[in-house]
Amino acid sequence: MNIESAAVNILKRGVELDTKKRYTEALVCYQEGLQILVDKIKGEVDDSARSYLRKKVEEYMNRAEAIKKLVLQQKEAGQFHEQVHIENNSTGHGYKTLFGRFLDEDVKYVSVEDPYIRSFHQCQNFLRLCELLVRSCTNLQLIELITSKDGRSEGDQREWFSNLSTDLAKYRVKLVVKYSETLHDRQITLSSGWIIKIGRGLDFYKAPENKFCLGVYDLDLRPCHETTVDIVHSKNVKQSYG
Template sequence: MNIESTAVNILKRGVELDTKKRYTESLICYQEGLQILVDKMKGEPDENTRNYLRKKIEEYMNRAEAIKKLVLQQKENGQFHEQVHIENNSSGHSYKTLFGRFLDEDVQFIVVEDPYIRSFHQCQNFLRLCELSVRSCSNLRHIELVTTKDNKSESDQREWFSNLSNDLMKYKVKLVVKYSETLHDRQIILSSGWIIKIGRGLDFYKAPENKFCLGVYDMDLRPCHETTVDIVHSKNVKQSYG
């Protein structure tokens, strides 16, 4: 039976992530794999194969439901914590892959705290995050950046933020930039309660080897520095930042 090759690979990845307690990621794999199996079952003439598929679908569906409940319960109790370790020189870690699943219609504002959004490539990283957020969060109205001033190129930094701010207004999103000289935390706070803490902040990608290599534009192909990503959930975000 060749259902499966695609579905089975996705579902295996789901089980692997599930085992590592990376539940929100495993859920996406289970949902994708299940969809393939359901489509396959609908068009399957052989009754034995249909029964086999139905049994598999039920198994994975039950697990997916159990994970949904678990995540909900952990969020309620303020205990949700998912961790991703990015290894040195590994790839496959674009912002979309890492935390795009949390960028949805529930997000009305985003607060980015990162002391290193100063040099050109760091401001480009922030721009990438803004692009992804505007595309993914249909109700997004406000992005706040808290960073530090770049003494070397402060006027450039100001100009880049000004250009970005004007552009975001076309999408009815207001950008507010605040400067702090004492900022050490690096985190992305979503109004939906999700908080993404990246050890190195947004700047964990290595510089491309040249201007014509894979990974210049597709950040999933860009090698990374080692860092840890912690994802938690807080019910108090709206009160604090709203």
């Protein structure tokens, strides 16, 4: 029985991630694959094919529900931990791909701690993150950035943040920038409780080979430096905001 190959590939990827205990990523794949199968059932006229597809949908739906429960249990117990290892020169790790699944209407505040949002390309990375947050988090009110000052281009750094702040205000989002000379940790904290810790911070992409190559704008196509991303959940996050 030949099921839609797109669904097969997505569901296979889901199983692979599921096996690696990358549950929230697996869930996204299962949901996408299931949608394709459900759409296919609607147009399928052969009874045996419909019955086969229904059985497959039920199997994956049950697994998706089990994962949802598991993630909920781990969050409640404060034990949720998902790790993604980004290999040197690998691609497919844009911010949306890495943690876009956690950006939703529950996110009202975002805190970004990263000592290296200083040079032009690093500030552009932060800008890309802000674009993603504004598009994904419909109830977003505040983005807080804690970083360090750039001695060489401090004036530029302040101007870039000022421009960004003005633009974010058009979307009713306030930008607060704080400076710390002792900051070492790099993490993105969402008011919904999710904490994304990237070993290298936002700046884990390699510089593009030139200004006219793939990956200049689409970070999923940009080769990366090796780093580790740890995703955890804390129920105490909400209390520390506002």
